[in-house]
Amino acid sequence: MKTIILTIIFISIYTQIFANDSTKTKVDSVKIVVPKLTVSGNLSISTGYYKMNGLDAPRGQFNPWGINGKINFKTSNGWFVPVTMIYSSQNNRFRQPYNQVGASPLYKNWLVLHGGYRNVYFSPFTLAGHTFLGTGIELNPKKFRFGFIYGKFNRAIENNFAEPDRIPFFKRTGFASRIGVGTKTNYVDLIVLKVADDVNSISLSPDYQYIKPAENLAFGISSRLKIKKKFTFELDGSASAYTRDIRTEAIGEFINIKALDAIHKVFIPRVSTQLSTAFQSAIGYKSKIFNTKIQYKRIEPEFKTMGAYYFQNDIESYTFNPNVSLFKSKLKFNTSIGLQHDNLLNQKKVQTNRLIGSAAIVYAPNENFSTDFLYSNYGITQKAGYLPLIDTLKIAQNNKTLSLNSMYMRIGESTMQTFMLSAIYQELQDLNSRTAIFNENQNWNYNASYSYQNLLSNLDLSINYSYTLTKALDIESVFHGPTASISKRFLKENNLVLTSNLGYMFSQQKIYDYAEKGNVLNASSDISYTFFKKHTLSLNWSLIKSKGVQSFSENRGTIEYQLNF
Secondary structure, three states: OHHHHHHHHHHHHHHHHOOOOOEEEEEOOEEEEEOOEEEEEEEEEEEEEEEEEEOOOOOOOEOOEEEEEEEEEEEOOOEEEEEEEEEEOOOOOOOOOOOEEEEOOEEOOOEEEEEEEEEEEOOOOOOEEEEEEEEEEEEOOOOEEEEEEEEEEEOOEOOOOOOOOOOOEOEEEEEEEEEEEEOOOOEEEEEEEEEEEEOOOOOOOHHHOOOOOOEEEEEEEEEEEEEOOOEEEEEEEEEEEEEOOOOOOEOOOOOOOHHHHHHHOOOOOEOOEEEEEEEEEEEEEEOOOEEEEEEEEEEOOOOOOOOOOOOOOOEEEEEEEEEEEEOOOOEEEEEEEEEEEOOOOOOOOEEEEEEEEEEEEEEEEEOOEEEEEEEEEEEEEEEEOOOOOOHHHOOOEEEEEEEEEEEEEEEOOOEEEEEEEEEEEEEEEEOOOOOHHHHOEEEEEEEEEEEEEEOOOOEEEEEEEEEEEEEEOOEEEEEEEEEEEEEEEEOOOOOEEEEEEEEEEEEEEEEOOEEEEEEEEEEEEEEEEEEOOOEEEEEEEEEEEEEOOOOEEEEEEEEEEEEEO
16 A cells, blocks of 8 residues: 555656656756646644543543555646555554555546545446545546446454454455546446455354445446526436355356356356346536526435445435525525335335425624525325225325524624524424324524634623523423634634633433433643744644433543644
């Protein structure tokens, strides 16, 4: 991994030195190109302590430490090489370790190289930000779009009886490729993803036979188009063949079909292979005072790819979002309505339908004042799937939300004051008379805050008070209390900064005839000092102390040194 990163940096800098766009000097009548190289970034080293008491037994007491940083190399001939790294004392028993180093050199916005631990995005239903350890390249010269990555998506984790919470996992490697035409905002791409587990990467005991090596082949399309400036079109789709266990019997091994022979060279369909699809599209219109978007999404049950961490599947939805902006955007009306349901393949006993609606009014006559009002209603109903639905168990609910938020700013020559008020009401309404008494609840939340900044005295102050009330059947809880913070910068160049926060929350809970009172104290303090302009040393301490139904205390402290260059 380190070799990969150093190689990328060396190639980038080497290319910079011998580029043809730079400063020229004469040595023995020969012109030598020497591009200007600038280096910037930061590096920090931190350590600390953690201690917890209460909740039956103290949790892990440890002294965490970590190193992280970012170094940027930039040349006058167009290269930009950001290198990021993180190394910590966190354990490495997971599929993706905490300790990571990576770089993505960029050349004039048309060439990107990847090396180390990276997150690359090709489309939402293929390669969608999954961390991998490897290499890659993205090319976008003129109207041509190309991308390719290869690496390890998950590392091998052996089972260990001494650590029962450790989950074994096979080493997972693969590639993703993208080819298309267009620009960053107007394009059509075709994507292929192939990732598989290495069955020989770990040895499993009989107790872990439920851990099975898998394989995935996915084809996708992604497009964004602008039509006559005001219209936009979006399209994303994928077909994913996912094999849950690559040790199962292959399909079509004894069938003499040329098409199957071609497929077998890339992917072998097996008894445990499932083919599923995902698709979403949208058409939008935008003008000075009106814009709207119509969206459609359909994701089949159990759709997944190894290039993304999670998909909400077995859904089909339609969404319509008309918005109006009046009086030079001082008054805005934002609305949304949508329909959604599951049970796409009629495999469930019950189908769940959702009606989603929201409307918001935003009024901002000037830079100093703004207020907004929001109403949303999320309705859920059910109907029979492949079996009759019993009315007693039928779910029919509405979840309503009303909110009002206002902000006022008063700006002087050297001071700024901000006042904020918010009120939120939420209600769960059960339309099934047989279950309503058990499910219905209401929630009220109020919040008021004031902040003050003085640029001459380098002083920041803020105070906040919140109140929350929740009611349900024979249950009532109240939480309220103030929070205050102060920050002060000292010395001529504000090298010394002191910050303190203090919050106290009262709680009262009533369950049937049992009442319990408690409180939670939150306190923190931070001091940082910058010396020689580039070096900063900071100390932080925080405390959480809770009394009541669950009494506990947490103490945290950190010390950090940071170098900026």
